[in-house]
Amino acid sequence: MTAPTQAPELAPQTNAHIDPAAQVADAGFVPVQTRSERPRSFDPEEFGAPTGREVNWKHTPVAQLKPLFEIASANDGVTYTVSHEQYLRPALAHGATPRGEFFVPEDVVAAVAWQGTSDAMHLSIPNDEEVAEPIVVQIDGQGGRADAHLVIEAGRHSVSTVILRHTGTAQYAQNLEIIVRDGAKLKLVTVQQWEDDAIHASAHQARVDRDAELTHIVVSFGGGIVRVNPSVELSGTGSHGYLYGLSFADAGQHLESQVYLHHKGAHTTGDVLYKGALKGASARSVWIGDVLIGPDAVGTDSYEANRNLVLTEGARADSIPNLEIETGDIAGAGHASATGRFDDEQLFYLQARGIREEEARRLVVLGFLTEVVQRIGVPSVQDELLVAIEAELAGVDE
Numbered sequence: 001m002t003a004p005t006q007a008p009e010l011a012p013q014t015n016a017h018i019d020p021a022a023q024v025a026d027a028g029f030v031p032v033q034t035r036s037e038r039p040r041s042f043d044p045e046e047f048g049a050p051t052g053r054e055v056n057w058k059h060t061p062v063a064q065l066k067p068l069f070e071i072a073s074a075n076d077g078v079t080y081t082v083s084h085e086q087y088l089r090p091a092l093a094h095g096a097t098p099r100g101e102f103f104v105p106e107d108v109v110a111a112v113a114w115q116g117t118s119d120a121m122h123l124s125i126p127n128d129e130e131v132a133e134p135i136v137v138q139i140d141g142q143g144g145r146a147d148a149h150l151v152i153e154a155g156r157h158s159v160s161t162v163i164l165r166h167t168g169t170a171q172y173a174q175n176l177e178i179i180v181r182d183g184a185k186l187k188l189v190t191v192q193q194w195e196d197d198a199i200h201a202s203a204h205q206a207r208v209d210r211d212a213e214l215t216h217i218v219v220s221f222g223g224g225i226v227r228v229n230p231s232v233e234l235s236g237t238g239s240h241g242y243l244y245g246l247s248f249a250d251a252g253q254h255l256e257s258q259v260y261l262h263h264k265g266a267h268t269t270g271d272v273l274y275k276g277a278l279k280g281a282s283a284r285s286v287w288i289g290d291v292l293i294g295p296d297a298v299g300t301d302s303y304e305a306n307r308n309l310v311l312t313e314g315a316r317a318d319s320i321p322n323l324e325i326e327t328g329d330i331a332g333a334g335h336a337s338a339t340g341r342f343d344d345e346q347l348f349y350l351q352a353r354g355i356r357e358e359e360a361r362r363l364v365v366l367g368f369l370t371e372v373v374q375r376i377g378v379p380s381v382q383d384e385l386l387v388a389i390e391a392e393l394a395g396v397d398e
Helices: 062-069 108-116 344-351 357-374 379-394
Strands: 078-082 088-092 120-125 135-154 159-180 185-192 199-208 213-220 225-234 240-249 254-263 269-278 284-293 301-310 316-325 332-340
Touching: 062 108, 062 159, 062 199, 062 225, 078 159, 108 135, 108 159, 108 199, 120 159, 135 185, 159 213, 185 199, 185 225, 185 379, 199 213, 199 240, 213 225, 213 254, 225 240, 225 269, 240 254, 240 284, 240 357, 240 379, 254 269, 254 301, 269 284, 269 316, 269 357, 284 301, 284 332, 301 316, 301 357, 316 332, 344 357, 357 379
Parallel strands: 120 135, 135 159, 159 185, 159 199, 185 213, 199 225, 213 240, 225 254, 240 269, 254 284, 269 301, 284 316, 301 332
Antiparallel strands: 078 135, 088 120
């Protein structure tokens, strides 16, 4: 499968549309509201700078992301270290496969990252190889601007885990292109533990082929603005996609994920679960979940859920699940969303057994978030995240 060499042309600008991103040739005057209909282009100018009125930007602090709307001049804002260099392949220039085999930008930041990356990192797992230890890509912010396009390719019937760790500070526009070939199993964990002033916007696009499996996990604790948007296409018959997320937003943080799961092949299975906790008067999280079950995706079984726990006054969580079904022959499909405060009954149960209120609250939050932590399946990462959650909780009442 080869991505188109040219993205759809955008129609002339007009004030007749609520959503400027909807101005696609021959689209009429109906604003784009579904994820599958968004225009795509490799050229940042085709999108223009977001105004905040667009459907995919209206929950995002657009003004603060402005540095990412232009290609980085020096592109020296981050450094990369790979734990298992034997899986690194020669960097991919524009036009070199598999770069662009599936990925096509759907917003201006992704187009900037595409054009601003002359040589894309290519991490490839050979066919039939089972990698015992996680492959860790350490991404350290050096305080400047950076664009990146990374390609992760899991060869046929391979088994591997890749962890992306983000630390330091940077203004970082990042693309991640993931290709999971027939029968492969790939677990991808991206951990954002930036400093408080970091800005990170990332587009993840993945294709999962026949009988293959992708587990995709987003963990966001650090950073001023972190926007990680995964898009997964279950293209092959019998493919599986498990999309999990965990976030803990403090005062002044904006943590966002717009998740898209496209069931394209027959008898595919999808499970989406994102959980977040928020503390601080200006803590903000945004989760938008879109699931599309296409006309050929017979026998699909899919479910998406988002749960948020608000720990202090003034914190805000936006949660918007969407489900489109284009065939009547499915095994099951559903979605759920819930945002609330502590469960009084849980607190009462714990306090009735002699546990102090402060400790009871800590246990409730840990229990709430641990469900996602346990799905990571990498003990060292799980232990690290539990420590990070404890550190976050230590400041809840400050």
